[in-house]
Amino acid sequence: MQDGAGGNEARGGTHRIAHLSDLHFGAEIPEVVEALVDTLNRDPPDLIAISGDLTMRARTAEFEAARAFMGRLRAPILAVPGNHDIVGYLMAERFLDPFARWRRFVGPETEPVFQDGRIGVVGLNTARRAGFYLDWSRGRVGQGRLARCLARLEALPPGLVRIVVAHHPFLPPRAAPESRLVGGAARALEGFARQGVRLVLSGHLHVGDVAEPAAMVPDDAAKGQLTVVLSATSTSRRLRGEPNAYNEIRIGPDRRVEILARSWDGSSWAIARPQRTDAAPAEILAPSG
Ligand SMILES: [Fe+2]
Ligand SMILES: [Fe+2]
Structure with missing residues (x-):
C-alpha cells in the first residue's frame, strides 16, 4: 500500500489524478514524452494512474525506458500491466512467470493499492498469459x-472515493460500440457497483471516452454513480483516430468528479476538454455517493 502526500491544499482541496494509458515505449514519440514529463511535473497531481501497455513487446529496453519515464515524475504512480507487457516471443517465460519483467522494472505488484485522505485506488491485472480463447x-x-x-475495496475506509485501475475496457467507447470487452466485464461491474466504486480507469483501445453502465449494475444506491473512463494512448504512435491524450480527473472536497481529456496538439498539452462532450456541465460534475 502506498500513501499519498496529500498535496491538494494549495488547490482549494481539489484532488487531481492524471490517468495515462498505453504508453507503449518502443513506439513512443519522444517530444510527446518530454512535454508530458514537463506538464505533469510543473504542477504534480495527487496520483498518476497508468492503465497498462507500458511497452510494445515487453522488451528489456522498452521496460527500461518506461521505468526511466516514471522515475522522472514527481507524483506518486500506480500502474497495472497490459497485454503488451507480457513477453510474446519467449514462450517459456510467458507461461512460467509472465510478470517477471514487470516486477523487475516497474514494481513488486501487478495489482498495487494507493490511498490518501480522499481516494482509495485498487489496481486490477486483466492481462492474461493464456486463456480458453485464441x-x-x-x-x-x-x-x-x-x-x-x-x-481490497471493501477494506478501504468508508469515506474515500473508490477507484479501480485496469487495462482492458469494461464498456465500449461511443466511437467503437462493437469493441470487445474484457472477459467477465458485467460481473466485475456489478461487483464494483456494490462496493461503491465511483471510477474505473482503463485503456487498451487507444480511444478516450467515458461511459456509465446504467443497464448493467444492480438497482441500488450505486446505480448511476459508476463511471468507466477510457484513455487514448498517451505517448505512442499507435493512434486510433485521435491525438495522444490523458485524462485529468478532479475530485472536489464534496466528492464531485470532473473528467477532462488533455490532448497533444502537435506542440503542447494545452488542450483540455470535458470527456463527455454531449453532457451539460452539471452532468459532467456528477455528484458522488
Ligand atoms: Fe495498447
Ligand atoms: Fe492493450
Whole structure:
C-alpha cells in the first residue's frame, strides 16, 4: 500500500489524478514524452494512474525506458500491466512467470493499492498469459482476481472515493460500440457497483471516452454513480483516430468528479476538454455517493 502526500491544499482541496494509458515505449514519440514529463511535473497531481501497455513487446529496453519515464515524475504512480507487457516471443517465460519483467522494472505488484485522505485506488491485472480463447490480447477478470479486488475495496475506509485501475475496457467507447470487452466485464461491474466504486480507469483501445453502465449494475444506491473512463494512448504512435491524450480527473472536497481529456496538439498539452462532450456541465460534475 502506498500513501499519498496529500498535496491538494494549495488547490482549494481539489484532488487531481492524471490517468495515462498505453504508453507503449518502443513506439513512443519522444517530444510527446518530454512535454508530458514537463506538464505533469510543473504542477504534480495527487496520483498518476497508468492503465497498462507500458511497452510494445515487453522488451528489456522498452521496460527500461518506461521505468526511466516514471522515475522522472514527481507524483506518486500506480500502474497495472497490459497485454503488451507480457513477453510474446519467449514462450517459456510467458507461461512460467509472465510478470517477471514487470516486477523487475516497474514494481513488486501487478495489482498495487494507493490511498490518501480522499481516494482509495485498487489496481486490477486483466492481462492474461493464456486463456480458453485464441485472442490473448483480450484480457479477462478471473474469479480469484475479482474477489481479491472486491475485498481490497471493501477494506478501504468508508469515506474515500473508490477507484479501480485496469487495462482492458469494461464498456465500449461511443466511437467503437462493437469493441470487445474484457472477459467477465458485467460481473466485475456489478461487483464494483456494490462496493461503491465511483471510477474505473482503463485503456487498451487507444480511444478516450467515458461511459456509465446504467443497464448493467444492480438497482441500488450505486446505480448511476459508476463511471468507466477510457484513455487514448498517451505517448505512442499507435493512434486510433485521435491525438495522444490523458485524462485529468478532479475530485472536489464534496466528492464531485470532473473528467477532462488533455490532448497533444502537435506542440503542447494545452488542450483540455470535458470527456463527455454531449453532457451539460452539471452532468459532467456528477455528484458522488
Ligand atoms: Fe495498447
Ligand atoms: Fe492493450
